[in-house]
Amino acid sequence: MPVISYDAIPYEGTAVEASHPRRLxxxxxxxxxxxxxxxxxxxxEFGSAIGENLNAIAAGLPGAACIGxxxxxxxxxxxxxxAADLGLQNVRFDLRxxxxxxxxxxxxxxxxxxxxxxxxxxPVRDRLLRLCRELLAPNGIAFVSYNCYPGWFLRQxxxxxxxxxxxxxxxxxxxxxxxxxxxxEIVVRTSLDLEARLPGGPLYARVLAxxxxxxxxxxxxxxxxxxxxxTNTPVFFADFVAHxxxxxxxxxxxxxxxxxxLPDLAPGIAREFASLARGHIEREQLLDFVHGRTFRESxxxxxxxxxxxxxxxxxxxxxxxxLLGDFIGPGEERFDPALPKLAHPGGILALRDPDLLExxxxxxxxxxxxxxxxxxAAAVDPRRFWExxxxxxxxxxxxxxxxxxxxxxxxxxxxxxxxRAFAMARHQAAREGTMPVALTHAxxxxxxxxxxxxxxxxxxxxxxxxxxxxxxxxxxxxxxxxVRAAGVSFATARVALAAALQWLARHGYLEA
Numbered sequence: 001m002p003v004i005s006y007d008a009i010p011y012e013g014t015a016v017e018a019s020h021p022r023r024l025x026x027x028x029x030x031x032x033x034x035x036x037x038x039x040x041x042x043x044x045e046f047g048s049a050i051g052e053n054l055n056a057i058a059a060g061l062p063g064a065a066c067i068g069x070x071x072x073x074x075x076x077x078x079x080x081x082x083a084a085d086l087g088l089q090n091v092r093f094d095l096r097x098x099x100x101x102x103x104x105x106x107x108x109x110x111x112x113x114x115x116x117x118x119x120x121x122x123p124v125r126d127r128l129l130r131l132c133r134e135l136l137a138p139n140g141i142a143f144v145s146y147n148c149y150p151g152w153f154l155r156q157x158x159x160x161x162x163x164x165x166x167x168x169x170x171x172x173x174x175x176x177x178x179x180x181x182x183x184x185e186i187v188v189r190t191s192l193d194l195e196a197r198l199p200g201g202p203l204y205a206r207v208l209a210x211x212x213x214x215x216x217x218x219x220x221x222x223x224x225x226x227x228x229x230x231t232n233t234p235v236f237f238a239d240f241v242a243h244x245x246x247x248x249x250x251x252x253x254x255x256x257x258x259x260x261x262l263p264d265l266a267p268g269i270a271r272e273f274a275s276l277a278r279g280h281i282e283r284e285q286l287l288d289f290v291h292g293r294t295f296r297e298s299x300x301x302x303x304x305x306x307x308x309x310x311x312x313x314x315x316x317x318x319x320x321x322x323l324l325g326d327f328i329g330p331g332e333e334r335f336d337p338a339l340p341k342l343a344h345p346g347g348i349l350a351l352r353d354p355d356l357l358e359x360x361x362x363x364x365x366x367x368x369x370x371x372x373x374x375x376x377a378a379a380v381d382p383r384r385f386w387e388x389x390x391x392x393x394x395x396x397x398x399x400x401x402x403x404x405x406x407x408x409x410x411x412x413x414x415x416x417x418x419x420r421a422f423a424m425a426r427h428q429a430a431r432e433g434t435m436p437v438a439l440t441h442a443x444x445x446x447x448x449x450x451x452x453x454x455x456x457x458x459x460x461x462x463x464x465x466x467x468x469x470x471x472x473x474x475x476x477x478x479x480x481x482x483v484r485a486a487g488v489s490f491a492t493a494r495v496a497l498a499a500a501l502q503w504l505a506r507h508g509y510l511e512a
Contacts, residue, residue: 002166004224006072008173011049011115012221014428015056015437016145018255018297021064021110022441024141026404027253030315032308033301034139036109038407039063044108044135046098046128047116051079051091054112056424056437058083058091060409066091067108069101086423098124101131109140114297117146117240118233119225125233129247132300136249142300143255144244151294152234157204158211159227161187166228177220180228188212219433237296238285248303251281255297258346260284261398280309313390320370321393322403322440323363325349346400355381355389356396363402368440368508370408409439411508415501419466420459421509429454438508446507448480450500454509463501467493 017023021038028035041064045054048068058066070076070093079093098120111132117125132142165183166176191205215223226232235243241251254260262270262283273290277283287293301307308315325344339350340357351357358380363371377385396402411422425436429451435443436454446454452474453466461469467490475487486496504510 002169002171002176002228003230004173004176004228006049006070006225007074009177009221009224010072010075010078011225012052012219012434013049013115014052014435014443015424015441016053016112016114016297017442019053019112019114019143020057020441021061021141022405022408023255023403024110024143024299025406026319027255027257027299028139028141028301029319029406030311030404031253032311032315033141033252033305035141035406036137036139038110041065041109042107042137043067043110043112044105045069046101046111046113046131048075048079048093049115050075051082051093052428052434052437053114054091054093055079055082055086055088056441058088059086059422059424060439060441062090064090067105068093069096069098071095071097082427086427098131099127101127103134105135107137107140108135109137111136111140111142113143114145115225117144118235119229119231121231122233125243126247129244129249132244133248133302136302138302139305140301141252142249143297144240144300145295145297146240147232147234148240148288148293148296149234149236150289151292154207154292155211155214155294156234158184158188158208158215159232161208162223162227173224174220176228177224181215181223184208184212234294236285237288237293237298238281240296240298241281244298244300245303249300250303250305250307252299252301252307254284255299256400257398258400259287259293259296261346262287263290264347264399311394313394314386316373316390316394316404318373319404319406320372320408321363321376321397322370322405322408323360323367323401324403325401327364342401344396344399344401349396349399349401353392355384356392359385359389359393360396367413368411368438368506369413370403370405370440409441409508410512411439412505412510412512414505415463415510416512418459418462419457419501419504420511421454421457421504422511425509426455426457436509439511440508442508444507446509447500447503448478448483449474449486449496450504450509452478452480452483453497453500454504457504457510463494463497467497470497 021041025035025038043064043066045068048054048070054066054068076093076095083091162180162184166180188208191208195205277286325342328341328343342349362379422439428434428436437443470493471487471490475484478484486493
């Protein structure tokens with residue numbers, strides 16, 4: 001089978017939002033783990049690829065010391081170049097294999113291994129987890145992502161088809177990917193045609209078609225290293241936890257709280273489901289079956305640490321809260337149209353409780369900043385906050401409406417006279433095809449005009465200069481209609497500029 005190296009097609013990727021130590025520390029503290037301070041942390045990333053994640057972390061935490069490990073020379077070279085371009089003195093990238101790493105690196109407060117565990121052979125998986133234990137500081141946290149069952153049972157047929165289609169093909173890497181995509185499309189069209197012609201035709205055709213739709217807009221580097229890798233080993237969550245335990249590690253939680261939470265169910269069904277699980281590991285494994293999950297980002301700590309389950313609302317003390325949703329207008333049929341509603345990653349919440357509504361409105365007004373819980377308590381009702389509102393906010397966190405952080409970043413909510421964007425985002429925006437990372441470590445699909453402006457938002461240009469830039473440089477060279485329209489005149493450029501800067505501010509790209 002042809003092997004597509006990471007030097008031939010580097011894994012572009014971008015920042016991994018859930019891996020930032022600010023978030024890892026917050027989840028640790030929520031469960032009773034006194035995670036190390038983030039601003040001065042030692043951070044290690046295995047499989048650092050082209051450095052998009054670790055360089056962004058290093059740029060946002062100048063007092064931290066960061067090391068990236070990768071065994072692809074081209075990727076390491078690129079990561080080092082970006083770090084040099086940004087003038088980062090607190091990050092280095094080592095060209096090393098995981099099997100060669102030992103205690104000489106020292107200990108780390110936070111270890112990140114994104115896109116490694118499922119994509120390496122068993123001995124490397126074993127070594128990865130042992131290194132997480134050996135190199136982890138006493139109260140440190142490791143982040144390990146992996147493909148998981150049962151969802152990957154449905155994704156696997158298309159991967160196997162693409163591997164089969166290229167097994168004997170001697171061609172450059174880009175041709176291998178193109179051939180695999182073309183073969184997959186032909187087979188799926190044939191299967192769908194058969195399904196349409198036969199009463200009760202094969203459900204399998206729709207399974208293949210869904211996966212083909214999923215990868216249609218994914219770049220070649222994703223397809224090459226997800227569907228054409230010789231090794232791609234999904235595991236059941238419970239088996240991963242057992243593997244980690246064998247290496248001396250304990251499951252702390254998931255980087256995305258939604259994966260830990262029981263969804264809103266009818267009371268009878270919720271009781272039946274809860275009765276099936278013996279402990280939190282079985283419950284989360286059963287939830288993976290309910291949702292058909294394909295991917296996890298698990299947090300691990302050293303075995304023997306006394307964790308608190310379930311977390312108490314008082315654990316929110318000392319943490320900051322960032323809202324992850326938007327108020328929506330009337331028209332949602334499931335709820336009373338008169339009720340304010342919050343649309344967030346976990347669904348739609350009708351805000352019936354006045355205390356919760358007041359807290360959410362305060363968080364909305366402060367976006368994109370994260371608000372310390374003590375400030376929030378003082379702003380709403382300090383007498384009742386910890387008893388009445390904090391439990392509801394904790395529930396909203398586990399259902400996807402909030403993000404918890406320690407030592408949070410401080411993006412500005414409105415552009416200043418000479419707007420300045422996060423340096424890592426400016427660097428990424430200057431390269432075609434990237435998704436720039438915000439100060440909050442979130443990644444967004446930035447609209448055309450804000451994206452075109454980002455490289456120029458270095459704090460040296462005022463609004464008039466930026467408007468002239470749109471008219472004289474950006475609009476004439478643009479392929480996008482919206483950017484060209486913004487540059488029709490100085491007046492239209494000023495209006496478009498204001499909207500673009502406000503978008504960047506709202507999404508956390510601008511700093512003081």
